Amino acid sequence: MLVRSGDYQFLGAYCAERTYLDGPQESAGYSEIARPMTDLLKKTETWNWTPQCQVSFDNLKRAMVSDPVLALPDMSKPFVVETDTLDFALGGVLMQDGHPVAFESKKLKDVERCYSVHEKELLAIVHCLRL
Structure with missing residues (x-):
């Protein structure tokens, strides 16, 4: 309960x-x-x-x-990257036409857990765009 x-x-x-x-x-x-x-x-x-x-x-x-179904990327269409952070992890999804193409996540290091919310959000963006 x-x-x-x-x-x-x-x-x-x-x-x-x-x-x-x-x-x-x-x-x-x-x-x-x-x-x-x-x-x-x-x-x-x-x-x-x-x-x-x-x-x-x-x-x-x-x-x-349940396992989400990933879409195959179409290089002629634009991509969208959405990210989010929690107190202990960050994650992101690469999307195209509203369908996920790829997922990424990582556990935050102890020092990263002390970052402000804005710093964590920026870290998520930078991390996901580097891949």
Whole structure:
């Protein structure tokens, strides 16, 4: 069973990655699938893990662990690089026409973990563009 902070962490992690994942968010909409869990986050609501919350959690979890299908690059089209950082890691995705072509991630060194948010974001951009 999750607590509110755990819900925030899970939904935040999924929300950060949902753009790149093949799964239920494309057919039914992330917001609709996540609604039972996001409703739990309201401070005015009593925290009650319902069967609908469990179904929502299971569907989002399944989408996160399924392998995304990578697109073959088309050198005649532009590429987009999107990056993100956490307290302990950074990552990025090379995309074309909204489809992932490649993923990259790395664990931050201890000294890098002390960087400001802006420095970490810049580090992610530089790291992903060097590849």
